[in-house]
Amino acid sequence: MHELVEFAVEKALELGASYAEARFEEKNGTSLTMKNGNPEGLEVISDRGIGVRVLVNGGMGFASTNVLTRESVAEAVKKAVKLAKAAAKVRNEPIRFSDEDFHKVYYEVRMRKDFREVSVEEKLELLKKVEEDVLDTGINVPMRYLGYSDYVWHKIFANSEGALVESVIPKVSIMYNLVVLENGQMEQAPFIQRAFSGGLELIEKDEPWKWAVKDVQALKKLIGEGQKPPEGKVDVVVSPEVAGIAVHESVGHPYEADRIFGREAAQAGESFVKPEMLGERIGSEVVTVIEDPTIPNSWGFYLYDDEGVKARPRYLIKDGIITEFLTNREYAAKLGRRSNAAARAINYNREPIVRMANTYLAPGDYSFEELIEDIKLGVYMVSFNEWNIDDRRYQQRYIGREAYLIENGEIKHPVRRPILEITTKALWSSVDAVGKEVEYFPGTCGKGEPGQGVPVWMGGAHARLRGIPLRRP
Amino acid sequence: MFDVNEFILKKAKELGFGDVVVLGYEMDRRQVRFANNEITVAKNWHERKVEIFVELEKRVAGTSITELSGENIERTLKALLSTLKNMSPKEDYYSIAEGPFKYRDIPETFDKAIVELDEPNEYVETAINAALEEGAKRVAGVLYTDHNRLYLTTSNSVEAFDEGTGIEISVRAFIGDLESGHGTNSVRILKKFDPESAGRKAGEIAKIAQKPEQGPEGKFDVIFDPLAFANLLSYMSFMTSAFAAEAGFSFLVGKLGQKVANENVTIKDVGNIPNAYGTRKFDDEGVPTRETTIIERGTFKTFLLNTSLAKKYRTETTANAGLTMPHAWNILLEPGDYSKDELFEDVRRGIYITNVWYTRFQNYVKGDFSTIPRDGIFLVERGELKPIRNIRVSDNFQRILENITALGKQLHHIHWWEVRTPVFTPYVLVKDVGITRATM
Numbered sequence: 001m002h003e004l005v006e007f008a009v010e011k012a013l014e015l016g017a018s019y020a021e022a023r024f025e026e027k028n029g030t031s032l033t034m035k036n037g038n039p040e041g042l043e044v045i046s047d048r049g050i051g052v053r054v055l056v057n058g059g060m061g062f063a064s065t066n067v068l069t070r071e072s073v074a075e076a077v078k079k080a081v082k083l084a085k086a087a088a089k090v091r092n093e094p095i096r097f098s099d100e101d102f103h104k105v106y107y108e109v110r111m112r113k114d115f116r117e118v119s120v121e122e123k124l125e126l127l128k129k130v131e132e133d134v135l136d137t138g139i140n141v142p143m144r145y146l147g148y149s150d151y152v153w154h155k156i157f158a159n160s161e162g163a164l165v166e167s168v169i170p171k172v173s174i175m176y177n178l179v180v181l182e183n184g185q186m187e188q189a190p191f192i193q194r195a196f197s198g199g200l201e202l203i204e205k206d207e208p209w210k211w212a213v214k215d216v217q218a219l220k221k222l223i224g225e226g227q228k229p230p231e232g233k234v235d236v237v238v239s240p241e242v243a244g245i246a247v248h249e250s251v252g253h254p255y256e257a258d259r260i261f262g263r264e265a266a267q268a269g270e271s272f273v274k275p276e277m278l279g280e281r282i283g284s285e286v287v288t289v290i291e292d293p294t295i296p297n298s299w300g301f302y303l304y305d306d307e308g309v310k311a312r313p314r315y316l317i318k319d320g321i322i323t324e325f326l327t328n329r330e331y332a333a334k335l336g337r338r339s340n341a342a343a344r345a346i347n348y349n350r351e352p353i354v355r356m357a358n359t360y361l362a363p364g365d366y367s368f369e370e371l372i373e374d375i376k377l378g379v380y381m382v383s384f385n386e387w388n389i390d391d392r393r394y395q396q397r398y399i400g401r402e403a404y405l406i407e408n409g410e411i412k413h414p415v416r417r418p419i420l421e422i423t424t425k426a427l428w429s430s431v432d433a434v435g436k437e438v439e440y441f442p443g444t445c446g447k448g449e450p451g452q453g454v455p456v457w458m459g460g461a462h463a464r465l466r467g468i469p470l471r472r473p
Numbered sequence: 474m475f476d477v478n479e480f481i482l483k484k485a486k487e488l489g490f491g492d493v494v495v496l497g498y499e500m501d502r503r504q505v506r507f508a509n510n511e512i513t514v515a516k517n518w519h520e521r522k523v524e525i526f527v528e529l530e531k532r533v534a535g536t537s538i539t540e541l542s543g544e545n546i547e548r549t550l551k552a553l554l555s556t557l558k559n560m561s562p563k564e565d566y567y568s569i570a571e572g573p574f575k576y577r578d579i580p581e582t583f584d585k586a587i588v589e590l591d592e593p594n595e596y597v598e599t600a601i602n603a604a605l606e607e608g609a610k611r612v613a614g615v616l617y618t619d620h621n622r623l624y625l626t627t628s629n630s631v632e633a634f635d636e637g638t639g640i641e642i643s644v645r646a647f648i649g650d651l652e653s654g655h656g657t658n659s660v661r662i663l664k665k666f667d668p669e670s671a672g673r674k675a676g677e678i679a680k681i682a683q684k685p686e687q688g689p690e691g692k693f694d695v696i697f698d699p700l701a702f703a704n705l706l707s708y709m710s711f712m713t714s715a716f717a718a719e720a721g722f723s724f725l726v727g728k729l730g731q732k733v734a735n736e737n738v739t740i741k742d743v744g745n746i747p748n749a750y751g752t753r754k755f756d757d758e759g760v761p762t763r764e765t766t767i768i769e770r771g772t773f774k775t776f777l778l779n780t781s782l783a784k785k786y787r788t789e790t791t792a793n794a795g796l797t798m799p800h801a802w803n804i805l806l807e808p809g810d811y812s813k814d815e816l817f818e819d820v821r822r823g824i825y826i827t828n829v830w831y832t833r834f835q836n837y838v839k840g841d842f843s844t845i846p847r848d849g850i851f852l853v854e855r856g857e858l859k860p861i862r863n864i865r866v867s868d869n870f871q872r873i874l875e876n877i878t879a880l881g882k883q884l885h886h887i888h889w890w891e892v893r894t895p896v897f898t899p900y901v902l903v904k905d906v907g908i909t910r911a912t913m
Contacts, residue, residue: 036719036720038564039563040533042560044534047539061517062515066539076517087505120556122560177722179838187838219838264657267890387834388845423548
């Protein structure tokens with residue numbers, strides 16, 4: 001396949017492109033679902049093709065094909081070049097890419113337990129284990145939707161500036177949706193996922209059935225013992241899961257340079273962050289947010305991005321100050337910087353755009369006990385359901401699923417649906433202490449058109465927010 | 474591609490599979506994305522693939538093949554067979570539809586002019602210029618052209634072909650950071666395409682949305698623009714699938730035959746409506762698409778079904794296969810008898826929401842959700858519009874449907890990034906909608 005990828009790049013240059021890249025991608029795997037104890041069926045994942053992106057006269061064109069012949073690839077290249085030429089006529093200024101160092105490199109994530117060598121029946125057993133352990137709790141869970149998925153993601157990327165990056169990354173995940181019905185009341189833990197880049201041993205070690213049991217037990221307790229949360233200004237301790245969604249939505253997204261410059265304006269939106277805000281304070285000095293694709297076995301793992309640039313940890317906020325945006329080559333050039341390797345594409349038929357990978361609130365030096373010991377009245381939000389944020393990433397809301405009252409430094413009874421509805425600056429300015437331990441939670445981040453749901457981890461340490469106007473439904 | 478379909482079917486039957494569905498696609502899609510009044514990227518996709526569904530003694534599996542050599546097809550089918558033999562059966566699987574069926578051509582679904590269209594950039598420029606003329610400073614959006622061919626062959630005597638085209642544009646216009654508007658236009662034949670109207674609407678809303686003040690919270694009568702209400706109906710369309718109900722993703726669970734909406738509300742899925750983006754001649758098992766009334770004058774009549782789920786519930790398919798997951802084609806909310814002006818005159822003090830995004834659920838089975846108005850939002854006081862910002866709709870799906878008090882006369886066809894299932898909806902007035910906002 002290397003030959004076809006390099007052929008595409010050469011062909012594009014021949015046709016007049018000033019820059020060309022080609023990306024072969026192949027995904028092979030298995031997906032299984034189980035609904036209320038019934039195996040719903042098996043899906044064999046098998047997809048491959050080539051995408052070509054070019055710059056001609058400062059216009060950008062992209063074309064892809066899944067017919068992997070020289071003729072078909074040449075046709076795709078021709079289309080990309082033609083589209084770029086036409087697009088160049090409707091531009092105010094030509095697109096330029098930042099200068100980067102490129103490498104010829106191969107890397108792969110090894111599996112200790114290779115899921116390609118495991119039978120479908122054994123994979124189905126993992127879902128049956130979730131099903132059985134949930135039912136064994138004796139809790140009434142009338143709707144149970146479970147999913148297992150694995151695939152090996154193989155990519156070969158080459159560009160006209162000497163990059164040749166080949167990677168093989170296995171992905172494995174389990175997902176569940178559980179509805180608890182007790183005493184005529186219903187609570188739901190929708191779309192919970194456990195997910196890794198690596199082999200089946202990671203799922204086995206993670207034991208998603210224990211997460212599922214913990215969830216239904218918490219929901220049962222909420223139904224039986226849940227009370228109204230306090231209202232008005234209180235202290236809130238958010239778990240790594242809640243801190244994770246908050247850093248993803250209100251730090252990661254608004255720091256995406258394509259959004260800052262308006263390229264996503266019609267879809268995922270713009271940003272309250274402006275280029276001149278680098279160096280400005282956005283949170284208290286205990287807030288540091290890191291974006292790191294290189295965390296081993298993480299769901300958002302990569303070592304080179306889809307423009308061939310080497311990845312590294314990126315400090316979006318350091319000690320409360322905005323320090324870095326997420327960029328690809330196009331927006332790095334606009335900012336007069338080097339790319340920090342945030343260009344990702346979900347498949348061969350998608351263009352690489354600025355994306356997150358693994359975003360987390362960096363740890364502080366508080367134990368959990370220290371975080372809650374001097375709270376007179378507050379709420380500990382362990383997990384969330386409904387959440388959203390405006391398209392400038394400023395006004396957001398997270399509703400607690402599992403949450404507890406904190407009174408005089410102690411965790412008390414569960415509380416129902418505490419609502420944190422707050423602005424980004426107020427949220428990060430109110431953090432006065434951060435816990436020691438970091439945890440990560442997987443998610444699928446949506447952006448781009450057509451949509452590109454990329455695998456990401458979100459997480460961090462526990463965080464304490466002081467004087468937050470908490471609401472009730 | 475029927476020769477490939479026939480080959481797959483023959484080999485699958487030789488291997489001993491029971492029900493077999495082979496769905497071949499040839500797709501040509503073109504996209505022009507634009508932002509800041511210029512084209513950011515232009516794209517072209519050419520894809521050829523075959524989706525296969527097989528059943529073996531109630532064990533079911535699916536895959537798609539893009540490498541269509543005889544060798545790869547046989548290898549794939551054999552792999553499916555050996556895998557399925559080791560799987561537990563899906564006890565609630567019944568069968569696919571028994572063909573053959575007769576299909577009628579649906580008007581305004583194919584236009585050679587779109588296939589032959591060399592260069593769509595002039596439409597992008599038309600939309601941008603219309604928005605700029607209305608006062609916009611920055612215009613962003615996307616244009617698509619589509620040409621799809623669909624080849625369906627099943628083990629139950631179905632052989633069906635459909636060819637469709639489409640062209641659509643979605644335009645968002647900005648004046649400052651907080652002032653924006655949005656317009657869309659989606660059609661299946663070129664002469665009905667009106668990119669100017671999309672650009673003009675986006676620009677008009679942005680213009681009247683200038684200098685917004687912080688919005689209020691509480692309960693308000695809300696007029697939803699078709700663009701905004703289509704978002705809610707598009708989410709609801711998923712919840713009308715019997716699959717979604719079984720899996721715990723629908724507020725309609727257990728409500729067949731019950732009142733779930735105001736009496737003036739009738740919602741249909743129409744798979745064969747002319748000039749609609751989701752229209753197809755047949756579903757994934759070959760049943761001719763049709764009109765299905767989901768909610769009739771407020772009463773929930775049926776979930777959307779394929780043949781297997783229909784047999785499970787001892788009823789008839791609604792021609793919405795998806796073999797695993799039935800789904801809607803085009804959701805249609807029947808119009809009422811209010812003109813747009815009459816609708817606004819009816820509101821003494823309320824809110825006009827032109828667009829929403831990021832609809833998320835606290836609980837699917839209860840239907841509790843929130844969604845964020847974006848683009849122009851207005852306080853409506855005796856017909857006057859006053860721009861506001863930073864509010865959130867926080868309510869319950871069923872309560873929204875029950876509180877619909879008036880519907881506009883005219884239907885609008887909406888399909889864009891946030892409205893994946895195409896929707897036909899009028900302007901909608903809903904009383905006592907929950908509105909919240911951040912206070913810090």
